[in-house]
Amino acid sequence: MSDVLLVERRGGLAELTLNRPAARNALDVELKQALVDELDAVAADPAVRAVLLTGNGPAFCVGQDLAELARSLETDPASASDTVELHFNPITRLLATMPKPVVAAVHGTCVGAGLGFALACDVQVWGAGVTLATAFTGVALTCDSGLSASLARSVGEARARELVLLGDAFTPERGVAWGLAGRVVAPDEVVSTARSLAERLADGPTLALAASKELIAAGSSSSLDEVLAAEAAAQARCGASADHLAAVRAFLAKEPPVLLGR
Known part of the structure; x- marks a missing residue:
């Protein structure tokens, strides 16, 4: 297990914490690969009956580490997008399809692939007033991490189109009013609320x-x-x-x- 991803087992619950707080849990190769490996492990482990995904520090996840991406674009531009197939797709697929429930505890800023990962989870707990955004077009990219489908299913195709094309930030309160699932609580109550739900699911059928x-x-x-x-x-x-x-x-x-x- 890498230091950039903390894993704690609590009975039948596995808690995965993104741990690059100084980088606002931006997704570099080390963190992405750690997520692929650990999600694959907990998905296959019958002792794990539910998963909690959260982040350390003030942000949940701000998406791709753009500093790392810039280096890739300079040194090997032809392979810079390989991370979508190598990392973002397997992470999203594991969150969405593993045979056990996954709860996202979104206590802070959640944009780009971070938002895609949160929406790939089965249950979301959002921090009141935190920043959500698609963010992709701001760096001349389009959706990954399943966001083009998960966001459209949640808020409708027309609203999703606006959120993706314009890239404007929004709050969980607005998102839930538009159709996002999940409950909104005070940011300092997000993890405890999500853990309670995840433990309930871990004790379930x-x-x-x-x-x-x-x-x-x-x-x-x-x-x-x-x-x-x-x-x-x-x-x-x-x-x-x-x-x-x-x-x-x-x-x-x-x-x-x-x-x-x-």
């Missing part, structure tokens, strides 16, 4: 949560018959799980269930 995540992701591009068939198959898998039996028994006994994620 992991197989059912993973199936729900997959169904919702596929549902918007599937026909009704495809949706119904996928739901039936997923229900059969979840219905055969030990957690399902334990949850039904606990419900009938009017007791809180103890779920083991299997």
Whole structure:
């Protein structure tokens, strides 16, 4: 594990903290590769049942480290954009598709790929008044990290077009009013609120949560018959799980269930 990414295990919860506070958690190669490696590890680890992603210092993440990018453009411009395929795409894919829930704790400035990563998570907790922005066109680039899809799904295509093309900053309060998911709390309460939600998810029915995540992701591009068939198959898998039996028994006994994620 690299010093630029802190990892802490709390029972079934893995907390990943971007740790370049002096650079506002800008994404250099070391941090991006550490994220790819650690997200891949926690995605495959059955002992991890939920993930919390946050940042150290005053910012959540300001996106690509532009100083590093400038050096790449000077020394090897043909390969400068390779990081999208090598790093941004796998990070986004892992956040969005790993078979366990991911919570983003956005306590400070969150722009560019940082915003893309936050929206790739399943649940967001935003700090009141913090700065959000797409930022890409400000450096003559376009979207990465899935933002062209995740932002449009959240706030609508027309609003997303305006936010991307103009690049104007906005607050979580405005974003939620436009359709961003998540709750807005005081910045100093973001991590504790997100941790509470992540711990709740880590104690939940992991197989059912993973199936729900997959169904919702596929549902918007599937026909009704495809949706119904996928739901039936997923229900059969979840219905055969030990957690399902334990949850039904606990419900009938009017007791809180103890779920083991299997």
